[in-house]
Amino acid sequence: DVKVTQSSRYLVKRTGEKVFLECVQDMDHENMFWYRQDPGLGLRLIYFSYDVKMKEKGDIPEGYSVSREKKERFSLILESASTNQTSMYLCASSLFGDGEQYFGPGTRLTVT
Amino acid sequence: DAKTTQPTSMDCAEGRAANLPCNHSTISGNEYVYWYRQIHSQGPQYIIHGLKNNETNEMASLIITEDRKSSTLILPHATLRDTAVYYCIVRETSGSRLTFGEGTQLTVNP
Numbered sequence: 405d406v407k408v409t410q411s412s413r414y415l416v417k418r419t420g421e422k423v424f425l426e427c428v429q430d431m432d433h434e435n436m437f438w439y440r441q442d443p444g445l446g447l448r449l450i451y452f453s454y455d456v457k458m459k460e461k462g463d464i465p466e467g468y469s470v471s472r473e474k475k476e477r478f479s480l481i482l483e484s485a486s487t488n489q490t491s492m493y494l495c496a497s498s499l500f501g502d503g504e505q506y507f508g509p510g511t512r513l514t515v516t
Numbered sequence: 517d518a519k520t521t522q523p524t525s526m527d528c529a530e531g532r533a534a535n536l537p538c539n540h541s542t543i544s545g546n547e548y549v550y551w552y553r554q555i556h557s558q559g560p561q562y563i564i565h566g567l568k569n570n571e572t573n574e575m576a577s578l579i580i581t582e583d584r585k586s587s588t589l590i591l592p593h594a595t596l597r598d599t600a601v602y603y604c605i606v607r608e609t610s611g612s613r614l615t616f617g618e619g620t621q622l623t624v625n626p
Contacts, residue, residue, distance in 0.1 A: 408559075435612045439616075446616050446617060446618050446619070448616075449614075449615075452612075452613065454612075462613075494559050494560070496559070496560075498612050500612065501612055502612060503550050503605075503607045503612060503614060504550075504562045504565070505552075505560075505562065505612075505614060506562070507559030507560050507561070508559055509558060509559055510557075510558070510559050
């Protein structure tokens, strides 16, 4: 079974803190994705990556950056957390060119 | 990618078939129809996808109309565990991005 794990299930941070959300997949997938999910807005793509050290902006990249130093790991970074980044963050992976994405359980981030 | 339209919510009795419709009237020839679901407090889960022909797997069946402008996801014997938000997504054959809409909240009642 494909497994996508995220470093934390729940996280509380203060405004202005630097926040790292980690995602690891164990199926040697080329693609990895970061989404956020908010009530009434659905899932929105923040960043994605097709390969190591490669990244592409999604629909809402502002305020976020990403890092992919190893194929299995994709990190989402909030350089200076703000309250409007309080959300559920979901990581996913897939084979290159494949629409079958495997999602992690999500990290519910609260910024106070 | 083509836009999809789904009902906001649907109800189904346990043990009965759940038929979830999706309209994608602007779909183009190289776009697939994907279905995912999201059970409360979990990440989305892939269900099935198709291009032109009907598809079936252990979870569901996908019926795509001949003109490909709409499709129906069928859960043949719905259980309480099938209560979830179901997303219909149209995706190009190239690239791996998915655009999730609001989906349909399916509630299976005992």
